[in-house]
Amino acid sequence: MGRANRAVVSYATALAGLAVLVACTELSPPQGEETFRQYCAGCHGRGGVGNGPWAARLPVPPADLTVLRAANDGVFPVEHVMATVHGYPGKHDFSVMPEFGPLLEGPKQIWVSSEGEEIMTPVALLELVSYVETLQR
Template sequence: MRILPLVTALGMSVLLSACVEYGKPPEKTTGAQDYNDYCAACHGPTGQGDGGTAATFAKKPADLSTLAARNKGTFPTTKVMAQIWGYAGKKGKGVMPDFAPLLEGDTVPYDGGDGIATPTPIRLVELAEYLKTLQVK
């Protein structure tokens, strides 16, 4: 009765293949979406540190909308990305979320303003670029 295991295995593979969507490209994220998923709950929709959970912290979350203003009008891209990268290494230590998913996947050569094009995770670049749009004028 070797046929029964073969039929069972074949049936299981058909069922499992029905769960996979072939030809569907991976979900494309944006800096805005990642900001909403990772940052907005604390830093607020406009980055001013007034997110829905901000009141639960002893120290108010940083106002991300004034990063450029606090740096003589220049957005500190490399510093911001390095800060996020540093939080990723803490994995659950502190109040910041785990940013590890932002550091996985494709990289692009990116010059964060220091004149050096460095292979950088594209989602990290997109998040930093989105943060630039939140800067108060």
């Protein structure tokens, strides 16, 4: 086989591999969405409006996650959402929202706060908060 034919075959093989990768990626939901379904939808509902199957049993209604940006002058409150999901000391004094930090441990990456602080943050937490941002009306 000549050099030109090998190049065409290599290119075709690469395209086929890319097509398989894209197809597989599109078939599986983004990780943040899957995490939301697993840990959040029971209370907040699949769409995030606070109507999950457990919502009626809670002493405090779950937040409507679709209006977070609107309630903050058009800015999605990333840091507040991350702190609420991850958890922090004393949180249970005023909330029934569980702390999910230990469940979201795993690979970390640097996230830069609004004040420019670089913080090693679980990728699963970043993906979950990114998904919640997509739910905004």
